[in-house]
Structure formats: structure tokens, C-alpha cells
Amino acid sequence: MNLSDDRVVKFLDSCYEAGIKRPELFLISKMPQVYNWLKGCFPRGILPTDIDGEVELNGHFLRMEFKHERALRNGAIPRGQMMALSRVVQLRAPSAETKVFTVLLIGTSNETGEPSCCDIWYPGGKKQGVENCDVKRIREICKRWSAYAEKSNVL
Numbered sequence: 492m493n494l495s496d497d498r499v500v501k502f503l504d505s506c507y508e509a510g511i512k513r514p515e516l517f518l519i520s521k522m523p524q525v526y527n528w529l530k531g532c533f534p535r536g537i538l539p540t541d542i543d544g545e546v547e548l549n550g551h552f553l554r555m556e557f558k559h560e561r562a563l564r565n566g567a568i569p570r571g572q573m574m575a576l577s578r579v580v581q582l583r584a585p586s587a588e589t590k591v592f593t594v595l596l597i598g599t600s601n602e603t604g605e606p607s608c609c610d611i612w613y614p615g616g617k618k619q620g621v622e623n624c625d626v627k628r629i630r631e632i633c634k635r636w637s638a639y640a641e642k643s644n645v646l
Contacts, residue, residue, distance in 0.1 A: 510561035540572055546633075548640035550584055552592045553633070560607045563598035564621055580612045589643070590614030593636055596621075597629060 506514040526538045544555035556576065562568055579592045591614060598608035598621070606629050611619040624632075 505567060508561060508565050509567040510559040537571065540575060546637075548637060549644040550589075550591055551636075551640035551643065553595060553636050553640070554579065554592060555595045555597060557597050557599055560598035560600050563596055563608055563610065568596075576612065577616065580614055580616050595629075595632060595636075597624075 503514060506517060511517045529538060530536075542554060543557045546553045546555075554576070556568075556572075558568055576594050576596075580590065580594055582590060582592055584591050593614055594612040596610040596612070597606050599605060600607050605626055606624050608621050609624045609629060609632070610621045611632065613619070
């Protein structure tokens, strides 16, 4: 087996660990389609990422990212996206020392599409760590974040 064969096996193993049952479809889904016309504008082949969900209240943002549960549990989220999410929780409000982004990573299963685990990254970068959860828990997290954001105004 040569080096390229080793890379293929490693890629297929990573797909399995992340719950990707059809690696060829995964690769097609990652091909630049929507932003293809922006190729070459950013260094290292970077293209815009999608945001699965975002809520803003009083200058506070809750960014939601949905991943397959195995990808979330095994840390198999694309490196560039992880870097961007880590950096966004460090952002401060323009006129205050307050950090304004919370990131809620939600792991779902292929079978039901409902949440099975989550991780919360708080403003300033503190990470809760992956925990088991369900729809009820995600709703509780969102309500708790809403109460926090409603009480303050960072602008």
C-alpha cells in the first residue's frame, strides 16, 4: 500500500467514525457550489461557511451548528469551521468589554434527525463539553440563553 492508499483508508475510517455512510456523497456535498464563483478570493482555498442557525437579542448572538452526533462526539468537525467558531466566541461588542457570541453545537442522529448530544461554547471561549441531550434540553438551553440576552444590552 502506498501513501495515497493510506490516506484513502484514513479518510474512509474518519467517515465511518463521523457517521458518514456514503463518503462519495459527502465529498460531493463539500464541493463548492453556492460560492464557487468566489474561488481564489481567499487564501488556502477558503470559501464561506454556512450558518445553520443564529438568533440575535440585544446585541447577543446564539449561533447554532448541527452535526451528526458521531462527528460532534469524536471531534470530527472540519478544522476551519472549528477555528471560526472558536474565534467567534472571543468577539467583543464594539463599545463594551462584553463578549457577545455563544455557540451551540447540536449532534443529531441519521435515524431521527433529533438532537442526541450538544456542546455549548460560552462567550470568552469556555466550552461545556459534549453532553447527552434531547429536544427538551435544547429548548431549555435556548430559553436560558434568551433570558440572559434579554436582561442585558451590549450596544
